[in-house]
Structure formats: structure tokens, C-alpha cells
Amino acid sequence: MLTDALRDALRQAQDQVNSLLLGKAQEVRLAFVAVLSGGHLLIEDLPGLGKTTLAHAMASSLGLGVQRVQFTSDLLPADVLGVSVYDAQSRQFQFHPGPVFTHVLLADEINRAPPRTQSALLEAMAEQQVTLDGATHALPDPFFVIATQNPVDLSGTFPLPDSQLDRFLLRLALGYPDAQAEKALLSGSDRRDLIAQAQPRLSAGEVKTLRAAAAQVHASEALVDYVQALLARSRQHAGVRVGLSPRAGIALLRAARAYALLLGRNHVLPEDIQALFVAVAGHRIVPVAESSSGPTLAKAILHSVPVD
Numbered sequence: 001m002l003t004d005a006l007r008d009a010l011r012q013a014q015d016q017v018n019s020l021l022l023g024k025a026q027e028v029r030l031a032f033v034a035v036l037s038g039g040h041l042l043i044e045d046l047p048g049l050g051k052t053t054l055a056h057a058m059a060s061s062l063g064l065g066v067q068r069v070q071f072t073s074d075l076l077p078a079d080v081l082g083v084s085v086y087d088a089q090s091r092q093f094q095f096h097p098g099p100v101f102t103h104v105l106l107a108d109e110i111n112r113a114p115p116r117t118q119s120a121l122l123e124a125m126a127e128q129q130v131t132l133d134g135a136t137h138a139l140p141d142p143f144f145v146i147a148t149q150n151p152v153d154l155s156g157t158f159p160l161p162d163s164q165l166d167r168f169l170l171r172l173a174l175g176y177p178d179a180q181a182e183k184a185l186l187s188g189s190d191r192r193d194l195i196a197q198a199q200p201r202l203s204a205g206e207v208k209t210l211r212a213a214a215a216q217v218h219a220s221e222a223l224v225d226y227v228q229a230l231l232a233r234s235r236q237h238a239g240v241r242v243g244l245s246p247r248a249g250i251a252l253l254r255a256a257r258a259y260a261l262l263l264g265r266n267h268v269l270p271e272d273i274q275a276l277f278v279a280v281a282g283h284r285i286v287p288v289a290e291s292s293s294g295p296t297l298a299k300a301i302l303h304s305v306p307v308d
Contacts, residue, residue, distance in 0.1 A: 002213050002261075006206060010262070013061040013201035020057040020194055021050050021174075023181030029262060030172050030279055031058055031146075035207065036214045036258035039169020039251065040125055040145040042110075042283065049174045051148035055106045056195045058146065062207055063200030064103035065140070071113035077120035084133050095137065100124050103140050103204060107147040111157045118164055121145065125167040142207050162242075162286065169251050170276075171283040210261070217257035218267040222308065226270055227252055229305050230277065234285060237304075239297050242286035252280045270307045277302045 002010075010032075017028045031054060034041040043051045059066035069080055082098035099105065100121070110118060124130055128139045147168070150157055165171075177185065185191075202210075227249050235243030256272040263272075282295035 002210070006209065007264075009201050009206065010210060014262075016061045016198055016201055017054070017057045020191060020198065021054050022184050023177045024050070024054075024174055027172055027174055028054070029259070030170055030276070032262055033255050033258045033276070034170050035062065035142075035144055036210050036261060037169060037251075037254040038142070038211055039254065040147070040167060042165070042168040042171040043146065043148045043174065044151065044171060045148075045173045045175065047150060049176065050191075051174060052106070052108060053191045053195070054174070055104075055108075055146040055148065056192075057198065059104040059106070060195055060198040061201050062104070063203045064142070064144070064207070066104040066106060067099035067102040068106040068108060069099050070108050071110045071117065073112060073114060075113045075117045077117055080117065080120050081124070081130050081132060082137075093133065095132065095135065097137065100130060101137070101139060103142060103144065105143075105145045107145060109150060110147040111149040111160055114158055115161065118158070118160060122164065122167060140204075142204060142211065162284075165283045166245075166247070168283065169255060170279045172279050214258040214261045215254075217260050217265070219253055219257065220267070223256075223268055223270065223273070224253070226305070226307060227273060230273070230281075230301060233301050233305050234281065234298075237297060237301055239288050239292050239300070240285055241288045244281055244284055248281060248284050252276060255280055274302060 014028060014032060017031070018025055021028060031041055035058070043054065045051055056066070078098065080098050080100050082096050082101070084093040084095050087094045107121065124139060125145055128141065128143050130137045130139065149160070231244045231246070231249045234240055237243070252273065255276045256268045259272045259276055260266070260268045278295050278298045281298040285294040285297050287294060287297055
């Protein structure tokens with residue numbers, strides 16, 4: 001059970017991020033879902049819509065250290081992971097950690113780097129460790145990747161492979177703000193100045209406590225059956241070439257537990273699954289036709305499976 005003080009701190013952290021990224025309450029909630037369920041977040045949208053603002057606002061509000069890496073076509077794996085350098089005095093190789101050794105890694109425009117550099121993050125995201133030159137180095141706990149990417153049809157992008165996409169718990173798009181939020185952005189202070197002034201509302205230890213609490217949220221057998229039905233339908237849908245794996249179902253349940261916790265409940269409802277399904281499944285579904293998209297198919301699958 002969470003203390004009232006910790007619940008209040010979590011609410012303050014969400015409120016602060018909402019004050020920095022205006023008009024995107026549901027997207028902010030999904031970002032907190034990724035943090036509390038121990039997953040990683042991929043934000044895909046056009047430039048200038050607040051992807052980087054959300055990442056910095058999350059790190060500031062959670063009280064976690066953050067490192068930003070601008071992914072470019074000439075970025076090397078060593079630029080992200082680190083490198084071993086020979087020390088003539090000690091006659092040994094000394095490991096110099098890269099920016100991945102942080103609590104929050106902001107991988108900005110990740111799909112502008114070539115596949116070799118993209119894949120450098122696979123072990124870090126899956127195992128929370130980095131192996132170089134036969135030595136394994138643990139990453140800080142908690143460790144969380146917020147990656148931004150531009151739509152793949154823009155020039156100079158390298159689509160993320162399926163194995164990389166599967167490492168992200170959620171993928172979301174921010175979209176344009178509504179008229180009221182946009183006016184407030186145009187007439188207000190620079191977001192970078194506001195983020196610099198933001199105060200941490202949580203600590204690394206409290207984030208770990210919240211993750212442990214989210215993992216204990218109850219999911220009934222009937223709800224697990226509902227998730228399993230969604231997985232099965234994704235494999236049977238005519239427009240889907242590769243359906244959802246059991247790991248996708250586990251990710252969906254993890255996210256739903258965190259979503260319920262954020263809403264103040266200690267049990268998962270079907271509505272939690274429905275609110276998260278497209279964000280969890282959309283980037284994992286491989287369509288038969290290029291004209292189709294994973295999120296569109298995910299919506300169709302969700303609407304075709306009744307809640308018993």
C-alpha cells in the first residue's frame with residue numbers, strides 16, 4: 001500500500017508535467033505508465049510538437065538524472081555505451097562509461113542513426129546492463145529510455161527493426177495542441193526556462209517503490225482471459241502478418257497495472273486494457289499491406305473482441 005504522502009507526490013509530479021506540456025493529459029499519463037511499469041517509451045511525431053519537452057519534463061519531475069543523446073547518421077555505438085581506453089600507467093584498459101549510464105536516457109530522433117547504433121541499446125533496454133570487451137556493467141536503477149523519432153517517411157530516417165520496437169513498452173504520438181493550449185504556449189514563457197525551474201516531486205527510491213506497488217495491482221482471471229483473447233485475435237486478423245506475442249500480453253498487463261495505480265485503484269479493469277491497447281500493440285503488429293498501419297489494426301482488433 002502506498003502512503004498518502006507518496007500518492008500526493010505522484011499527483012504533483014503529473015500535475016507539473018501537465019503544466020509544462022499543455023493539453024496532453026492522457027499522453028502524460030501514458031508516459032507515467034511507462035515509468036511505473038518499468039518499460040520504455042517511444043514518442044513518434046513531427047518535429048516541434050513537444051516530444052523533447054515531455055522527456056525533459058518527466059526527468060525533472062521524477063528527480064532522476066538525465067542524459068540526452070542526439071542520434072545522427074554518424075553516431076557510433078561507443079558514443080552511446082562508452083569505450084575502453086588503454087591506460088599506460090596501470091597497463092590496463094579502463095572503461096569510460098557513455099551517456100547510457102544514467103537514470104533517464106533521452107534518445108532524441110533515434111531513427112536518424114543507422115541500425116548498428118540503434119541496436120547498441122538493445123541489451124541496455126532489455127537487461128539493464130551493458131557488455132563491452134567481455135565485461136558486464138550494470139546500469140543505474142531505475143533506468144528508463146525515452147526515445148523520440150520522426151515519421152519514417154521523412155528524409156534521413158532509418159526505420160527501427162521489430163526487435164528494437166518490441167523493447168518499447170508504449171509508443172505514442174502527441175499531435176498538435178488544441179487552440180486553447182496552443183495560445184497559452186504562444187503567449188507563455190519558454191518551455192526550456194520552465195523546465196529548468198521545475199522542482200523534483202519524486203526521488204529514485206520513490207520511483208522504485210511505485211514500481212513495486214504497481215506490480216502488486218490485482219488482475220483477475222477474467223481480465224487475463226480478455227488479454228489472451230486480444231492476443232489470439234491479433235494472430236487471426238486478415239490484415240496482420242505478425243500478431244502479438246506472449247511478451248506483448250505481459251507488457252499490456254504490466255502497463256494496465258500501472259494505469260490502474262495512477263487512477264487510484266488496486267485492481268485492473270477492462271477499461272484500462274482498452275485505454276492502453278493501441279499504445280502497447282500498435283508498434284508490435286506487422287501489417288500484411290504497407291498501406292495499413294499497426295495502430296489502425298490494433299483499433300480494429302480491440303473493437304472486435306467483446307468483454308465477457
